[in-house]
Amino acid sequence: MNNNQTTKEKLIKAGCAIFAEKGYRDATISEICELAEANIAAINYHFGDKESLYDEVWRHAFSITSSTYPIDRSLPEAPELKDYIYSYAFAIIHRIFCEEEAGLFPKLLHQEMSRPTLALDRIAQEVLFPQSQFLGKVVRASLEQKIPEERIRLCMHSIIGQCAFFNFSRPLRERVIGKKTMSEEEKEQLARHIASFSMGGLGATQQEYTS
Amino acid sequence: MNNNQTTKEKLIKAGCAIFAEKGYRDATISEICELAEANIAAINYHFGDKESLYDEVWRHAFSITSSTYPIDRSLPEAPELKDYIYSYAFAIIHRIFCEEEAGLFPKLLHQEMSRPTLALDRIAQEVLFPQSQFLGKVVRASLEQKIPEERIRLCMHSIIGQCAFFNFSRPLRERVIGKKTMSEEEKEQLARHIASFSMGGLGATQQEYTS
DNA sequence: GAACAATTCAAATAACTGTTTGAAATATGA
DNA sequence: TCATATTTCAAACAGTTATTTGAATTGTTC
Known part of the structure; x- marks a missing residue:
């Protein structure tokens, strides 16, 4: 990979930001992939579906916030x-x-x-x-x-x-x-x-x- | 009209319930009209668009709650x-x-x-x-x-x-x-x-x- | 470098969105 | 009762959604 962050990691971070701003339903796969600079099909490839990404996003967000504060x-x-x-x-x-x-x-x-x-x-x-x-x-x-x-x-x-x-x-x-x-x-x-x-x-x- | 409530009133009440449950974006015109037992085009006929109904809904909801409590x-x-x-x-x-x-x-x-x-x-x-x-x-x-x-x-x-x-x-x-x-x-x-x-x-x- | 697996990509799918349209139905007023 | 205005309706429109597909690209291993 050419970047220091994998596509999967970038998707989780982008998902955190978009889900936090718009909630699960209003957040679109399209804009998450765009923010992560990934293809529209990346989420379904790496996580299966939107819901599974959402689970990963929650785990990541809680991990960060509970260790930081x-x-x-x-x-x-x-x-x-x-x-x-x-x-x-x-x-x-x-x-x-x-x-x-x-x-x-x-x-x-x-x-x-x-x-x-x-x-x-x-x-x-x-x-x-x-x-x-x-x-x-x-x-x-x-x-x-x-x-x-x-x-x-x-x-x-x-x-x-x-x-x-x-x-x-x-x-x-x-x-x-x-x-x-x-x-x-x-x-x-x-x-x-x-x-x-x-x-x-x-x-x-x-x-x-x-x- | 056959009912004691006008279609417009029924749309506002149904809009209150649906908007309160799902928020502006996730509430669909379709389900509001269904709850109000009105046609799918009723909102655009009576209010112009979804946003104008939302304004009316807010006025109605505040009026009810502030007079009741x-x-x-x-x-x-x-x-x-x-x-x-x-x-x-x-x-x-x-x-x-x-x-x-x-x-x-x-x-x-x-x-x-x-x-x-x-x-x-x-x-x-x-x-x-x-x-x-x-x-x-x-x-x-x-x-x-x-x-x-x-x-x-x-x-x-x-x-x-x-x-x-x-x-x-x-x-x-x-x-x-x-x-x-x-x-x-x-x-x-x-x-x-x-x-x-x-x-x-x-x-x-x-x-x-x-x- | 060849063979294979992992990943990325553009395009297509089916379902849903708010809104528009024009005809049908109903209510209103003389 | 008739003419007019108001309201309802099914259908269509253009746009967006999550997901799928199969080919193209990239990475890995021997």
């Missing part, structure tokens, strides 16, 4: 609850506002949430649930007893929701603020806010059950 | 901050989990967020920004001075995010919990949690600037 990277020596939440928010916010390949995973997820495909069941099982268990353990361990499991779930949703909102409201953000990018300082400030706000929220929830 | 309905006599937040969360949660026609607006919004069309600019201007100003005024009035405007925005996003998350994560929720519905009691409990959690979060934010 792991959710427990920036933890100090003896982490407290707030450190855990900050670490989680830091990773999610960075994934969302990443403009490199590592940023495509949240975009793929957004597409899948609005137009689910058969791939969603596998993704939920293999990727999303395990990831949310990080937060679950942390929140559950930090709250004192007597708080019903259902309420713990709601607290998790409050924290996840604050982060995920920036993924799902992206088009609005781009229409209010001119640019779609976010500086490193802004990302850290946002993660700090979410950690602080959530700490207050957890405290208020706790207090409901101790008074 | 206004964001300041359940306010007590002398409302406090928590009452305002509860009222906001109550309305948004009910809109999201409504299975009638009033529930189609959040679904349309979800589709538009993942695959924006030309309609989004108008919707953002006419509908979304005015609606978020309700929260903005409330939060801004409740927090004491010296809190930078940027931080107030983040607090608003924290509250909105907690609510909107349930719109965008719907497919996951349906895969964890068996059913997509939510009882009235659960909705109120969720709104109470968000109000309580957010009060704690606002308090924690406030405290950062008073210490």
